[in-house]
Amino acid sequence: MAETSKPGGDDDDERLDDETAAAAAQPDPAPRWLVDWRRSEHRRGFYSALGDHALQFTDRGSDHLMVSFDNLSSARDDRIEREPWGYGFVAKHGWSQLGVLAFAPDWFRSDELFDALRQLAGNGFFRRFRSVTMTGTSMGGYAACAFASLVPGCRVIAFSPQSTLKEDLVPWEERFASGRRADWSGPFADAAEESAAAAQVFLVYDPTFEPDVKHAARFRHPNAIHLRTRYAGHKTALVLRRSSLLSTIVREAVNGELTASRFYAHYRQSRRLPWFLNSVADKAFTRERFGLSARMILFLRQRGQGFAAHKLRQKHIELSGFDPLSRPRAVDTTRPEHQWQGTEGDARPQ
Secondary structure: OOOOOOOOHHHHOOOOOOHHHHHHHOOOOOOOHHHHHHHHHHHHHEEEOOOEEEEEEEOOOOOOEEEOOOOOOHOOOOOOOOOOHHHHHHHHHHEEEEEEEEOOOOOOOOOOHHHHHHHHHHHOHHHHEEEEEEEEEEEEHHHHHHHHHHHOOOOEEEEEEOOOOOOOOOOOOOHHHHHOOOOOOOOOOOOOHHHHOOOOOEEEEOOOOHHHHHHHOOOOOOEEEEOOOOOOOOHHHHHHHHHHHHHHHHHHHHHOOOHHHHHHHHHHHHHHHHHHHHHHHHHHOOOOHHHHHHHHHHHHHHHHOHHHHHHHHHHHHHOOOOOOOOOOOOOOOHHHHHHOOOOOHOOOOO
């Protein structure tokens, strides 16, 4: 965090040159956690710089601690006012937060960071709280699982988590070049194994996105709870936020209320949202399942979602060459997209 020098008194102010005066008039913006410290009655917390990482702790009591880890997008954000991942949400619920910030896409592979987190654990920092939840997405999801071994009995909710980038463990992984170049020879390298110490590990991923499915399959301990968010791709946290479900899912995980059945009950609510419908349609178009996309268009019109139906209809015409709302055309019933099983209700987009 950048610091602005404070003049010693009135005489110093009088000797400021124009350049210094301009800099003093436009101080660096403060991150929200620092503003909260200044405005809080307690003003408790700390910030610890660790090279390419930092620990930022805001103390809001001993009831619950949320440990959050940055994702790749955050690591590439060099704004001085950066906050830990999920800071606003955690503050809203009054939980304490330890934010693990990353300033490089190195997947938290740092001996200095390892030592700092071990020291906190050894000093009883995590035991101060009645419950602890570790969370993050993608790179942050890996870290939330990997460092769970420092807080036995914690809960983990990891969005699109990666188990490791250690080459001999995942030789098929071709993404995240900067992360694969990091040193994976040290501790906390295999999140699938380290997370065995947690009470529950919620893994939120898209079962149709093969790279993430392979990583999720490596979590074999009984505490792993697989929450499959179909059509979300690698952006499960973003999709849940756009569906107004993210806060509910995290809050229930923290409170010990989240189960697979509750999750799917929530997720079914998103089936009428534009992003979900567009994702289903894109899959249908990619596989040339024009029978399915035609049914979707009729379904949307029946549900009163005319604008969404119009957009899909235009794309359907462009890709298939026929208008699904015109007179029925002769179709080849041997093609897979026209071979429907079950009742008419079963054919509706699920």
